[in-house]
Amino acid sequence: MRYPMTLLLAFAPGPALAQVCAQMRPDWSGGPVSAMTEAIWLFSTAPTVALLIATGAAIWFRSTWAGAAAVVAWSGYIYLLSSDVQILSQARAEGCIGPQTLSIGIVIAICVTTVLITAPRKPRSE
Secondary structure, three states: OHHHHHHHHHOOOOHHHOHHHHHHOOOOOOOOOOHHHHHHHHHOOHHHHHHHHHHHHHHHHOOHHHHHHHHHHHHHHHHHHOOOHHHHHHHHHHOOOOOOHHHHHHHHHHHHHHHHHHOOOOOOOO
């Protein structure tokens, strides 16, 4: 009875079997990753910082076209991050990637805010 349990533990995901994590997150320490940690990691990458700057510029200048381009760029970036489902599920099973729901929720809020602020305004008729 002891050997089947040992066999199951040998195939359990963890840092020893983290080939996917070695490629995706080389600085992973082996501990579990929370949604907050995942969001912090996502928003500290260079493409995300560039998108935040572009979105901020679109909002600052209230440019409808720049706002639309920023929303499309955010959508494409999130698509690229979540497009390889097989690798993401392996990395999630091994524990080096946390849930992306908080990150996606923040990006949705950024996009909605960008659209609402940069939308063309109709002049008031008196």
